[in-house]
Amino acid sequence: MATDPDLTSAVRASGVDRSFGGVHALRDASFAARAGEIHALAGENGAGKSTMIKVLCGLVRADRGTVEILGEPVGRVVGPAARQRLGMATAFQELSLMPDLTVAENMLLQNPPRGRLGxxxxxxxxxxxxxxxxxxxxxxxxxxxxxxxxxxxxRQIVELVRALATEPRILILDEPTAALPDREVAWLAEHMRRLRDQGCCVIFTSHRWREIETFADRVTVFRNGTHVTTRSRITESEAVRLMSGRSLAGGYPDVTAIPVGDSALRVTDLRGGTLRGVSFDLRAGEVLGIGGLAGQGQRDLFLMLFGARRSAAGRIAVAGRPVTIRRPRDAIAAGVGIAYVPEDRKAEGLLMPMSIRDNLSLATLDHRSRLGFIRRGAERGAVRSIVSQLGIGTRRPQTQPVGTLSGGNQQKVLMGRWLLTDADVLLLFDVTRGVDAATKHDFYRLVAELAGRGKAVLLYSSETEEIARLCHRVLVLREGRIAAELAGPVGDAERIVAASLREVPGDRD
Structure with a gap:
């Protein structure tokens, strides 16, 4: 590891091994970060980043190796409380908030206000x-x-504020920006830099390479559970090669003019929740982006189109035929064919204890059943095909629990489930959230291939650049209405951001 021996590490791990069953997450791994720096830990999904962070903050016990916090050996002590006493705070992508408590109760859980009797x-x-x-x-x-x-x-912002409020000496952030739009990313970066300037050691992971280049003073790359390199500067293409062993070819796929296909999905005056009358026409072979600042109705739009949330008014037509969608079963029914891939794969998409096979075939069991019994041969064939097509990293799809896969492979399983339905309309809501750079580009190519096969794709991403670079056309939502329609390919994320800030006529009616 390239470190300066004259500078004391705030955090140091050496020779760390950690296995989970047959999965070797860390192999003789080392890591060090200094006080007064922002240090990025990069790698593919499954490279060992999150496991190393959990070892550092005491959530996971190392099988072998040593860990020092502020020069003090912590041995194999497990439990974040001991780390917190040393001045460490953490915030995770897999949120630790208690969903049934209020925001206030979660924020003040460890140090609530007390009265005279305690x-x-x-x-x-x-x-x-x-x-x-x-x-x-x-x-x-x-x-x-x-x-x-x-x-x-x-929820991610609440988690972050709770960690920032401790004014830590060491702050560890595991994928803190995965769910955040650009404005909140800038907010977090400001606080990271403030803490760094006060002498705090900030360690973070991110799959958004632009953030690593912008925020990090140094970058450590992990691959297959071990340390590869630590550098002050590294390009995205070189990082991908170091992380995955393959080159990043081409970046985003080429987007040509809007396809002249038939109407695949027509939405007229859709209202409900935060939506205040949304109308658009999505054509076969088109990737239509939904942009705008976070919370402007994007999520309501996708959930209503899939029947997971009731609309108050509006009409929907699929392939020119009016349809009524009151529940997800109506959306995926024969003759409708709408599929929805959500942002939160663990809470809304996958059944973590169940096998990869069961998760992949869940939406198509009716097609592979006879007299109420699943035709296992047909199911195995379909599962093998989609595992191969998407490059899902497993040798045991029939028995391996999907929860043991890396985040990128879990997202591929969720995408594969809906590809097996052969739906003509795909609603993709922030599907690259929390996946590594190489896997993101696999998804980019897949979206382009699906559009090339005539599928209609409605796409939202918390990374505005993805919308700008992947879509034939972009609709910008503001306060539940379409504020602008940008003919594509847009190419420039700034056009979308600028349109997001313009006022829609009638907004204040």
């Missing part, structure tokens, strides 16, 4: 949580709201 003062919870949010410039989250009702992005 009992928790519930009347002070919300005011103190509000003050804490305002201290970090957050004024759009209701601290009295139940956490389960928040968007993934807002």
């Amino acid at each position: 009992l928790v003062s519930r009347r002070r919870l919300v005011p103190e949580a509000d003050a804490l949010l305002r201290r970090f410039g957050v004024d759009h989250i209701d601290s009295a709201a139940v956490t389960a009702g928040l968007s993934v992005a807002h």
Whole structure:
């Protein structure tokens, strides 16, 4: 490892091994980060980044190796409390918030306000949580709201504020920006730099290489559970080669003019939730992007089109035929053929204890059953085909639990489930969230291939550049309405951001 021996490491791990069953997550792995720096830990899904972070913060016990925090050996002690006493704070992509508690209760869980008798003062919870949010410039989250009702992005912000509020000496952030739109990413970067300038060691992981290049003072690359290199600067193409052993060919696929296909999905005056009358026509072979600042109705739109949320008004037509979609079963029914791939694969998509096979075939069991019994031969053939097509990293799809796969492979399983339905309309909601750079480009090529085969794709991404570079056309939502339609290929993310900030006529009606 290329480190400066004259500078003391705030965090150091040496010779760390960790296995989970037959999966060797870390192999003689080493890592070191200094006080007063922002240090990025990069690698493909399954490279061992998250496991190393969990070893550092005491959530996972190393099978072998040593860990030092601020020069103090911590041995094989497990439990974040001991690390917190040393000044370490953490925030994870897999959120640790309790969904049935309010935002205030989650934020003040470890140090709630108490009355004279030492009992928790519930009347002070919300005011103190509000003050804490305002201290970090957050004024759009209701601290009295139940956490389960928040968007993934807002839950991530609550998790981050809770960690930032401790003013840590070491801050570890595992995929903190995966669910955040650009504005909130800039907010987090400001606080990361503030802590660094105060002497804090900030360690973070991200699959958005632009963030690593912009924020990190140094970068460590992991591959197959071991340390590859630590450098001050590294290009995305070189990082992908080091992480995956293959070159990043071509970046985004070429996007030509809007296909002149028949109407695949027509939406007229759709209302409900945050939507205030959305109309558009998605054509066969088209990738139509949905842009705009977070929380402007994008999620409501996708859920209503899939029947996972009821609309208050509006009409939907598929291939020119009016349809009624009250539940997901109506959307995936024969003759409709709408598939939805959600952002939160663990909460909304996959059944983690079940096998890869069971997760892949879940939406098509009716097609592979006879008299109520599954035709296992047909199921095995379909599963083998999609595993090969998407390059899902498994040798035992029939028995391996999907929860043991890396995040990128889990997302491929979720995508594969809906590809097996052969749906003509695909609703892709932030499908590259939390996957590595190489896997992202696999998804980019897949989206282009699907459009080339005549599929109609409605795409939302928290990374505006993806919308700009992948879509034939972009609709920008603002306050539940279409603020702008940008003819494609857009190419420039700034056009989408600028359109997001313009006021829609009638917004204040």
